[in-house]
Amino acid sequence: MTDRTTVHLEINGRAEALDIEPRVTLLDALREHLGLTGTKKGCAHGQCGACTVHVDGERVLACLTLAAQAEGRAVTTIEGLAGPNGELHPVQAAFLEYDAFQCGYCTPGQIMSAVACIREGHAGSDEEIREYMSGNLCRCGAYPHIVAAVRQAAEELTAQKQAAE
Amino acid sequence: MNVIETRQRGEASDGSGVGGRHSRIDGRLKITGGATYALEHRLENLTYAVLVPSTIAAGRMTAIDTKAAEAAPGVLLVLTPDDDLGLATASDWFGNRAEGSYRPLIPEITFNGQAVAVVIAETLEQATAAASLVKVTSEETQAIAGLDDPRAGEGNLVDNLTVSWGEAEAALAAVPVKVEGEYRTPREYHVTIEPHGLTATWEGDRLTIFEPSQWTHGMARSYAEWFGLPYENVTLISPFIGGGFGSKATASFYGALAAASAKKLGRPVKLAITRPQTFTAYGGRAATRQKIALGASEDGMLQALIHRGANETSMVGTWVENTGAATPLLYAVPNFSSENRLVPVNTVTPGALRAPGKNPSAFGIESAMDELAHALGIDPVELRLKNHAERDPQSGKPWSTRQLREALTAGAEAFGWSRRSPEPRSMRDGHTLIGWGVAIGTFPVIRAYGEALIAIRKDGKVEVISGAIDMGQGTYTILAQTAAEALGVPVDQVEVRLGDSSLPGAAVAGGSMLAGVMTGAVHKAASAAREELIALALNDPNSPFRESGANTLAIANGQIATPRGDGPAISIAELMARIGRDRIEVKRDTLPEALANDVGRMKAWTTMSLMRAPTDGDYSMHSWCAHFVEVKVDEDFGTVRVSRVVSAFDCGRLYNPKLVESQWKGGIIMGIGQALLEEGLIDPRRARVVNNNLGDYLVATNADIPDIEVISVGVPDPHASVLGGKGVGEVGIVGVAPAIANAVFHATGKRVRDLPITLEKLI
Amino acid sequence: MRDFSYHRAGSADEARRAATLPAAMLLAGGTTLLDLAKCGVTEPEQVIDISHLKGLDDIRVDAEGAYIGALARMSHVADDAGIRGQFPAVSEALWQAASQQIRNMATIGGNLMQRTRCAYFRDPATFPACNKRAPGSGCSAIGGVNRNHAILGTSGACIATYPGDLAVALTALDAMVHLGERSVAIDDFFLLPGGTPEKEHAIEPGEMITAITIPASPAARRSTYLKVRDRQSYEFAAASAAVGIELETDGRTIRDLRVALGGVATKPWRARAVEDALKGKALEPEAVRRASLLAVEGAANHGGNHYKIELAPRIVARAILNAGGAA
Known part of the structure; x- marks a missing residue:
């Protein structure tokens, strides 16, 4: 007998209610049930990082998170990153400027990871960026450009923060 | 114009x-x-298909029990080899079409992971769970696990790949300096981050396919032919593709299954290949081996080159991974002989992976050239410049453009090659041995319409x-x-x-x-x-x-x-x-x-029947590159890190240098993974690739990749294309692995002739 | 993945009770449970979510040592200033494990319960034989692809490597695992496979990891974790060593030494023979290298993993010399 459950999620600030089986992952809930396909499925086993989203502001893998586990927590996906009028987040803008992607499939995960990486304070040097961005595989080989984009965005965000203080 | x-x-x-x-x-x-990528188009009433793979590599399926799967919640349909889907054969890449019917599922098993059934259900979770309930009974026969399996044998000669001029054997016997080695590359995989799959939907006799595709028209033709439809009735939609590298240019059995299921159910069907299935639903790069003997005069002029290569293929299909693809093109050598063999083993038929042929071929010849340089005591860049081919040695035609000398010179200059200390193990920093290596690469200009x-x-x-x-x-x-x-x-x-x-x-x-x-x-x-x-x-x-x-x-x-x-x-x-x-x-x-x-x-x-070969016409046309690599090897642990890369390219005119540089670097990075990490590990008993996931089949991470400098030395090539560009996407990987192997030799004094260069080969 | 019911536990006691039901499993970070459920290795009928429980994620460091709640996340522990200052090997083992996304999810308790990466264990459809998964069915890794398999602590029933990093550091530093009513020394928490490889931990039905504690010591303060692998990041260890060292006031005589190995054994592997051979001796590279060979006494080679026998002692030696400042 298939057990179903109602899961209440807050995705990009919007409340969503889903009637799903408990075994549905957050990734499949986003992609198959909510039409939020910006979060990508690359391996479904926590080995590629394409499904990186933020839960309560921290980067996690949606493929190893049950949708039910995210109830009561704030989920942010790539669709929720740009400003209300579509203004790009500094990380997104830097990815475009530095050509930090080719096919674009790992890109939402890279960007969500990079935003968190900077926020965590793990973008202090190129070496640290490389290590803390290594949970996101890119087969097109955009790594050097990703490092450049994260470095640039980190500098920009730090300057913004200092200006605000 | x-x-x-x-x-x-x-x-x-x-x-x-x-x-x-x-x-x-x-x-x-x-x-x-x-x-929006292929599996992200939202369709009403969508159903989900999951493949059931074989767990044996050779034999015949004698029975398949689908009762439990069919009874599982949400299951709509289970297809097995017993179902005749009424499909006709489709043409091959060149437009040749055999008569007869096409069965995407068959009871004869020739590789581990071959699909034996497909389950379609209301949800992905239901289809996945039900797929595990399909029970297969088989008569298993002994599989040939791979190229190294003693029963695989020497393979069959591919006649049209035999190339020779001069008297290679005799010349080799007469030269004062010679080197010989066997070079091997393992099974490698595309690992596109977007796995394969499709959604198929019918409206009357019109079929729409959402599938990542390197070739919408060619793949649409296959679907039309399978289902006996006019070509115009099939629309294949692929605005974004999450990586291809050669793996998304063919409509495949699973596409036929999804479309046939959708037709049977009267509902759209989404079939997603799982990550482990990406190792068997289509083929990666075939494992190869090649013996190369080089002979030279004492002043470093090549006199003889003998090449004997082989690659694995499947039991049912032919894939030629021509280890002799680059061998005759790179250097002027008066006596040359090359042969290639195919060795059938129990694998999925291998396929095209970034620079097929040229890539393993360059690993052989460019490693061998480094061995020769060492044997001669000549700088490896100098040896390559000395033996520069002024025209295509095989066709005898002039190059359309060939800025290879410039690539070697500019690359060496930017890298600081002149500061290289020639002796192996002569550069170190504490526990770290430092090595510098060079290799060249090439990829043909193919023209089409x-x-x-x-x-x-x-x-x-x-x-x-x-x-x-x-x-x-x-x-x-x-x-x-x-x-x-x-x-x-x-x-x-x-x-x-x-x-x-x-x-x-x-x-x-x-x-x-x-x-x-x-x-x-x-x-x-x-x-x-x-x-x-x-x-x-x-x-x-x-x-x-x-x-x-x-x-x-x-x-x-x-x-x-x-x-x-x-x-x-x-x-x-x-x-x-x-x-x-x-x-x-x-x-x-x-x-x-x-x-x-x-x-x-x-x-x-x-079709690919009108493609024009690089030597079709008055010229021989190719892209060229030279890679300069620095590695750091921990002398106790055997771990190799690439710490610096400078590569110079002749790809003619660049239509957009920013995007070209990304592609070149991408090729180099895939080459770093190939050199140090990537290898399909085959269980010798079940002939299964056991590291069929991204945690165990290792591709490079961000931390594995240093800054990479790329330099363009190309000039517009009016023969290669209308606007003067030559190919960009594949040449970048060609020559990377040998440049790294050569750098590892320079660092450690150990010559690794089989990829990948893992730590146990150096401790 | 088979279907299951999902319950959110209201308290640790409720979770423990619920987990005694047949085919019920606790869910914390989910990085092991969901992965293995997708592989068909675990088939829970009921999943008890404990990830929301309050008060189980404290990280406290004082003069006595560290207290780490079972639900503390790996990333938080890795970045904790007290842990970094007093137990550097713990922080280093954590940030070199998995990826930051996984470390943000995975809990310390769940990390200790992590299962092996043996490819045969993880593929029940193709390789039904696995004593760890199906007791008595055999071991597919013996005679198979076993480059990553264990050289130490193996049995005829199982050669699967314990894959984690954190527990290696904890083993070197004599951590305690708290299971509610009782506590177990970390070295006793992990079991050798012997004839019962399915039983990996000294944890009984109705028990749940509530915390770990690590005693403070000069050796812990001067500790390090050295991990060697094919890939620079996001990979399990080919071999690793956690080392803590205390030198006499002369700055060269070894007063206390702790050594544990990862990636080479069926459990986090304490190398007491190395410790005993070097305690009271001068921190001298040649002596350290010689003594480090004792780390792999009794090691068994299964074909693909032979290199670990040479590699592991070299890592131990480097880690000791690094920690002692003599590298």
Whole structure:
């Protein structure tokens, strides 16, 4: 007998209610049930990082998170990153400027990871960026450009923060 | 067509024309999650299909029990080899079509992971769970696990790959300096981050397929032929592709299954290949081995080259991974002999993976050249320059362009090669041994035909429309640049629509040919559109230019004016309004007269039979590169880290250097993974690749990759393509692995001849 | 993945009770449970979510040592200033494990319960034989691809490597695992496979890891974790060593030494023979290298993993010399 459950999620600030089986992952809930396909499925086993989203502001893998586990927590996906009028987040803008992607499939995960990486304070040097961005595989080989984009965005965000203080 | 004029305009520094460093025009969609990949199209009433793989590698399935699966919640359909789906065979890549029916599932098992059933259910979770309930009974026979299996044997000679000139054996016996070695590469995989799969949906006798595709027209043809449909009844849609590298150019058995299921159910079916299944639903790069003997005079002039190569293929299909692909091209050698063999083993039929043939071939010859340089006591760069081939040694034709000497020189200069201490193990920093290595690479220029439609809209914007695809190479962007330049409008006034088989024809995005083919087609169509617009502006009774007395007009930055600027000047949108036109459409193809008909077009867009080889014509045409690599090897642990790469390329003219550099670096990075990490590990008993996931089949991470410097030394090659470019996408990986192996030898004094160079080979 | 019911536990006691039901499993970070459920290795009928429980994620460091709640996340522990200052090997083992995304999800308790990466264990459809998964069915890794398999602590029933990093550091530093009512020394928490490889931990039905504690010591303060692998990041260890060292006031005589190995054994592997051989001796590279060979006494080679026998002692030696400042 298939057990179903109602899961209440807050995705990009919007409340969503889903009637799903408990075994549905957050990734499949986003992609198959909510039409939020910006979060990508690359391996479904926590080995590629394409499904990186933020839960309560921290980067996690949606493929190893049950949708039910995210109830009561704030989920942010790539669709929720740009400003209300579509203004790009500094990380997104830097990815475009530095050509930090080719096919674009790992890109939402890279960007969500990079935003968190900077926020965590793990973008202090190129070496640290490389290590803390290594949970996101890119087969097109955009790594050097990703490092450049994260470095640039980190500098920009730090300057913004200092200006605000 | 005036290539020189085009090139001059392309050098505009504003980045708008051909040759400008324009950012990807599809970039915004990709960084906001707005780019819709194949499995992301939302369809009503969707169902989910999951494949059931065989767990044996050889034998015959005698029974399949689907009762439990069929009874599982949500299951709608289970297909097995017992189901005749009523499909006909489809043509091969070259348009040859055998008679008979096509069964995507068969009871004869020839590799571990071969699909034996497909389960379709209401949800992905239900289909996945039910797939595990299918019970297969088989009579198992002993499998040949791989190239190393003693029962695999020496394989069968591939006659048309036997190349020889001079007297190689005799010459080798007579030379004072010779080296011999056997070089091996393992099974390697594409590992596109987007796994394969599709959604199939029918409306009456019209089939729509959403599938990542390097070739919408070619794949649509397969679906049409399987289902006995007119070609026009199939639409294959693929606007974004999450990586291909050769693996997404063919419609496959699982596509047939999804489409047949959708037809049976009267509902759309989504079939997603799981990550482990990406190792068996289609083939990766075949494992190879090659013996190479080089002989030279004491001053380092090559006298003899003998090459004996082999690659694995499957029991049911032929895949030639030509280990002799680069061997005859690189150096001037008076006595040459090369042979290649195919060794059938129990694997899925291998396939094309970035620079098929050229890649393993370069690992062999470029490792061997390094061994020869060491044996001679000659610098490896100098040895390569000394033996530079002034013309194609095999065809005897002159090179169209070959800036290989320049690549070696410029690369060496940027790398600081002159500071290299020649002795192995002579450079170190504490526990770290440092090594510098060099190798060259090549990839042929393959030419084909394309078609493009240019539309000028009443708002002054320009549409470029083609069924060609962009999997990250930058097709969207360079076609916008091409159209913008030919028409005289800014790039941001150009919209490009790609990735749909119902759109104008294109060649496969493979063999590094698409950019050259499609810029040519777009340039032709856009130039014609420009002429048409000018003709209208001069002749339309409502045009302000009608009385200008000019016999032509200039279009620049979206403005139309008289050539001397002494008449009216208006925007394209205004002209369209004045002359009362909503849209001007111009379609052009690059086919020669003899092929400019329906049969010719079908052949050109849906088969590879019209592709032109690099030596077809008066010249031999290839891209070239030289890689310079620094490695750091921990002498206790055997771990190798690539710490610096400088690569110089001759790819002719670059349509967009920013995007080209990304592709070159991408190739180099895949090459670093190939050199140090990637290997399908085969269980000898079950002939199964056991590391069939991204935690165990290792591709490079960000932390594995240093800064990479790429340099262009190319010059426009008017023979290679309309706008002067040569192929870019594949040459970057060719030569990387041997450059790293050579650097490892320089660091450690250990020569590793089998990839990947893992730590146990160095401790 | 088979279907299951999902319950959110209201308290640790409720979770423990619920987990005693047949085929019920606790869910914390989910990085192991969901992965293995997708592989068909675990088939829970009921999943008890404990990830929301309050008060189980404290990280406290004082003069006595560290207290780490079972639900503290790996990333938080890795970045904790007290842990970094007093137990550097713990922080280093954590940030070199998995990826930051996984470390943000995975809990310390769940990390200790992590299962092996043996490819045969993880593929029940193709390789039904696995004593760890199906007791008595055999071991597919013996005679198979076993480059990553264990050289130490193996049995005829199982050669699967314990894959984690954190527990290696904890083993070197004599951590305690708290299971509610009782506590177990970390070295006793992990079991050798012997004839019962399915039983990996000294944890009984109805028990749940509530916390770990690590005693403070000069050796812990001067500790390090050295991980060697094919890939620079996001990979399990080919071999690793956690080392803590205390030198006499002369700055060269070894007063206290702790050594544990990862990636080479069926459980986190304490190398007491190395410790005993070097305690009271001078921190001298040649002596350290010689003594480090004792780390792999009794090691068994299964074909593909032979290199670990040479590699592991070299890592131990480097880690000791690094920690002692003599590298």
